Amino acid sequence: MLTIDRISSSYAQVKVLSDISLKVEEGEVLGLLGRNGAGKSTLLKSIMGLVQIDSGTIMLDDITLSDQHAHEIPKCGIGYIPQGRRLFPELMVEENLKMGLFARNNSEEVLDWALSLFPVLKSRLKQKSGTLSGGEQQMLATARALCLQPRYILMDEPSEGLMPKLIETIFDIVEKLKSDKVGVLLVEQKIEGTLRISDRIVFLENGILKEESTPQQLSENPEPLSMYVGVKSHTN
Amino acid sequence: MVFLALLDGTVTAFVLALIALGLSLVFGVMRIVNVAHGEFFMLGAVLSWFAYHWTGDALWGFILALLVAPVIVGVIAVLSERYILRKVHYNPESTIVATIGILYVIQQLTLMLFGPEARPVEAPIYFRVVFPWFGYSGYKLLVAAMSGLCLCGVWILMKRSKLGLYMRATQQDHEIATTFGVPTKKIYASVFALGGGLAALAGVLVVPIRQADHLMGLEPLLLSFIVVIIGGLGSLRGTIIAAFLIGISDGIISVFYEPTLAKMLATLFVVMILIIKPGGLFGESPQ
Ligand SMILES: Nc1ncnc2c1ncn2[C@@H]1O[C@H](COP(=O)(O)OP(=O)(O)O)[C@@H](O)[C@H]1O
Ligand SMILES: [Mg+2]
Helix, strand or coil, X not given: CEEEEEEEEEECCEEEEEEEEEEXXXXXXXXXXXXXXXXXXXXXXHHCXXXXXXEEEEEECCEXXXXXXXXXXXXXXXXXECCCCCCCCCCEHHHHHHHHHHHCCCCHHHHHHHHHHCXXXXXXXXXXXXXXXXXXXXXXXXXXXHCCCCCEEEEECCCCCCCHHHHHXXXXXXXXXXXXXXXXXXXXXXXXXXXXXXXXXXXXXXXXXXXXXXXHHHHHCCHXXXXXXXXXXXXX | CHHHHHHHHHHHHHHHHHHHHHHHHHHHHHCCCCCCHHHHHHHHHXXXXXXXXXXXXXXXXXXXXHHHHHHHHXXXXXXXXXXXXXXXXXXXXXXXXXXXXXXXXXHHHHHHHHCCCCECCCCCCCCEEECCCCEEEHHHHHHHHHHHHHHHHHHXXXXXXXXXXXXXXXXXXXXXXXXXXXXXXXXXXXHHHHHHHHHHHHHHHHHHHHCECCCCCHHHHHHHHHHHHHHCCCCHHHHHHHHHXXXXXXXXXXXXXXXXXXXXXXXXXXXXXXXXXXXXXXXXXXX
């Protein structure tokens, strides 16, 4: 279980997260919703050790992640798909994927498995990743993280800027990971899809965790959606 | 005469490429301008003199220096990285000041231990390659060949090894590299050591041609800057191509006109490049 216990984070004195606690179990998809600037990306960066936390602890089972150097965290089995993809643009597609493999000394079989999920990438292995289309880049960012064979994966707006068909592909992958017992912390803007694939939903506003709910509860009472994400109903 | 100038220029180009490659790697991956880079070159030459004197033999001294000087300089580089550059968080402005400091410390320590005079080091091998119409120093050809070998070595390291992949990934996005298990601080230390080691190696190779003295780091530093700017900051291929452009034209102009003119033209060329293509010939375009 990935346990975040009362963490606070700030950028140069400005507090961005206060007292956040949440849990993700293996095989569970936790949807994290909130407006722009709410602190969603900062939360994921705090878990990855990219943003120093001021207080609180982050645990993976009985390992205290928040005591580890940032570069040790992926080795514990945490995969990260950053907002805006952030590939290594001058590296070939293959080299980007190798970054994932090397992080946990995984074999080429893992690479083959990741490529089987995104067959388009197979014909692009020697291409610089910066020359891929937006959709291909998102697939690569996802495949790169999957090459770690993560036990938990943090996804920061993976559907941002993608065509509907590709969004479906990404969401299908999330469901597949779930069935493989991977825990997913999914930050999203696409409400409908998120409600469909998440087991639970939490809402973040101004760095504070406001409400926890389930897709069923939200379909009966969509009020939190309009309150914290600013949509009238979950159909848009 | 033209042929001789071309040959001399080519030898210069190989050595220059080796020195500039180190500077370029450090700038590319760490985003810092290492003003002390020329001192690493100088240390290579000076250590080579010590090796020559200690062994009392040109060949053994050369082999010893070739093996030991890059390691000693690499260690000095790692210590400077660990205790100085890391302390100022690799901040671009602070590191310029810090590396100027490193430059003076190395230079003054060398002055104390080595003295102010220029000291010759005998070449490890002595033969002339006889072309139909003139002879040429065999050692100079050896220098070019060994530099070429090192360039290939670095190229393979960067493009084929895991360490090289980590260096390039860190160069492009050090934050995301961390999220893939790359210990970026260690990578920075390795890059700084590699850059210093390459400069030291160049110093060892060059010293039998031009003597060792504590001020000899300045000229290669300036030429490397020129090369790195023309080649495009952080581009390995650009650096090597620019080194040949500058090295060979420097050789030719120096032989037919005079060295000062060559340097002036090179500087003018830099200015033109910066105006026409600010990122350098092969560089990333500036943000
Ligand atoms: N590197 C940074 N330095 C300073 N402030 C930042 C930085 N990154 C984000 N912030 C601020 O932190 C807050 C939360 O940002 P972020 O976590 O990116 O929100 P979200 O992902 O929910 O849109 C915002 O107010 C943003 O301006
Ligand atoms: Mg965000």
